[in-house]
Amino acid sequence: MATIQKNIYIFFMALIFILLIIPNTIFGDNEKKETLIQVPPPPFSEDIFPCSECHSDMEPNPERRVLEEMHDDIILKHDENNRWCLDCHDLKNRDKLHLANGKLIDFTESYKLCGQCHGPKLREWKNGVHGKRTGYWNGKKTYLLCAHCHNPHSPKYKKMKPEPAPDDPMKGRR
């Protein structure tokens, strides 16, 4: 009896040991990378998402045209002579984007789409050089999506009003 108990004990100890080791060696690396890429929600206009709320009841219209009934606030200025909405938005599933090969992706992964044409920028973004990281320099980080800074429809970074210039250094001393 005693040896059987002892064997069971050793067996379970070994099992626990293996379970502790495996995640660290095999999955450890992946886990680290996953905590690194954590993006805030995509910057949708108000009450626009999910798109299917309207589009599930609508006949999709693949014809290239100027939209008038809806989305008329969108100005296309992104290689607009060669592209149109459905190059990125999916005809059948409006809640998704599609890559050049037709693969559907979520809006939270839109950087993959941008990266298909802006490869070097995507690489720098992934390495934390282009774009912006917040959080902990030695831990969990949050990225901004390309679309947080670049309106995908007209991506040129918008100019802004600067904060006030510093006081004259001689102020009060003249």
Add this chain to the structure above:
Amino acid sequence: MSDNKTIEKKESRRTFLKKTALASTFATLAACGSDSSWEEFFQKNFKTLDDDDKNKIIKRLEKKYTEKYGKKFSVSGKDPIDDTLFGYGLDISRCIGCRKCVYACVEENNQSRDPQIHWITVLEMAKDKGVDLFHSHADYERELVPDDDHFYFPVACQQCENPPCTKVCPVGATWKEKDGIVVVDYNWCIGCRFCMAACPYGARHFNWAEPNVPKDEINPETHYYGNRPRPKGVVEKCTFCVQRVREGLYPSCVEICPVGARKFGNLLDPDSEIRYILKHKRVLVLKEELNTQPKFYYFY
């Protein structure tokens, strides 16, 4: 008789000197006592103290600031994190000169509002002149930035590995910490401003008057070497937000920058963003020829 007279005179002069010496000592002490305590007057250089004495000072300061600003203050004395050497990257092809960093820094680090102290100066430079400090302007006023003919070049403390400022301090009130941050002990600084003269980057600033920060804007999360309220007559400078970065956070200028031009990390960690930049981007340091060895890297 004449001898007697001279003796009398001598005595009276001596007593006079004694009296004035005593009086002036008391006057100094009284002046110090008016905005700080006796303990503060006899406080030693912070870095030479043991943890017990440091904690006592910190407790005293927390009490003082809490009373003064009507807000619960915390003053950290946190030491450098092991195996870290901080480095900073600034993407000059990205910066748009919006000056958001300047004011985020002022708010985080409790700089005086009026008289105004800014730890960050954003310089506007002409594209056709390149990086040229002589032809740069900090006082640019524009409707919108970036201006098409200019680029922007923010300057703050370069956290030199070989800092000229610390060498000239006659009392040892400023030094480089193990994580590379150059700090000032505001309680030990005598305000001689030698360090300001020695700094080739104009990164040190003097409190000519009692720093003026509105009570509702003061940031009560502080570090002894960082953003705690400063007395009049001491020198202050950027510390990479020591109160934040020793807790693992990014400096507040990195957090605010809308274009993501500001990068920060551990130079000793080969996987850090800053190491990636040093390896893959074109990097320049300011006034390289002075051999100050900045840990503030401009890149593009």
